[in-house]
Amino acid sequence: MSIDPAVTGRTYPRTRTYEVAREKIREFAIAIGDDEPAYRDVDAARALGHQDVIAPPTFAFVLTLEGWHLVMDDLGIDFSHVLHVDQRFVYHRPLVAGDVIHASATIDSVRERMGASLLVIRTDVSDEDDQPVSSGYSTIMVRPPAADADASPGPERVQ
């Protein structure tokens, strides 16, 4: 499918709020195999100058999928045809337990490449004072649905 480049710049309503919490940060740190004390010990985090335990850098992805869903529902993209091909984060500050954050998705760019659409969705994460925490840039490839081996070509088949 091709996506109308006129959607570039379209910004979606902010996501729900998400409360960054110690136990979830700890669980995430364990899941990525990082034993950094500041991710699980308040005193260690405070020794580094933070209010509470801090989250590992990619924890900032937490609301990203919700933003993608807003984009995909709007553009009629089937999630099963989507491949996450690139991800970037720019950080203003780390996430800290106690932060109440929300995210806003914006279509940063659209381009067509070899029969697929490449969409860059920017996810801006802000805290409850609307101060920026991080911006994520996700490059999503939207592929046409794979042809069913048993199906004969028909007008509904997307090339």
Next chain:
Amino acid sequence: MTMPTTREAIAVGDLLPPLRVRVRREDLVRYAGASGDFNTIHWSDRVAVEVGLPGVIAHGMLTMAEAARLVTEWAGDPTAILDVSVRFAKPVLVPDDERGAFVDFTGVVARVDDDGTARIDITAVCSGQRVLAQARATVRLS
């Protein structure tokens, strides 16, 4: 052991201590729960194969988290990363066995800037293939 990362101590070409990560199916279950990404291709061989994959693959974001960990452990500072980006070049296939898949991360200091930052170029290899491309992080040096 962490390497010193004051701007006087590091130079272009410096290698980061390498990181080897093992990823088993249970690690994907744990990461799915911790991250909230329950995409079926990360836990069901049936669905992974249906969408054209050889089998269950690791979350790209898990691989990215490990790439970031390579850098923060070297920096000795979990907040050192100002900017990090990766391209997911190849999936990390995770067999349903006790051995799992191994991903080897290496990094090199590619640039040191006057503003007290440095750029690290990261590679991640699994079964002889680069699973990340153009993976890099900008770090703030102490």
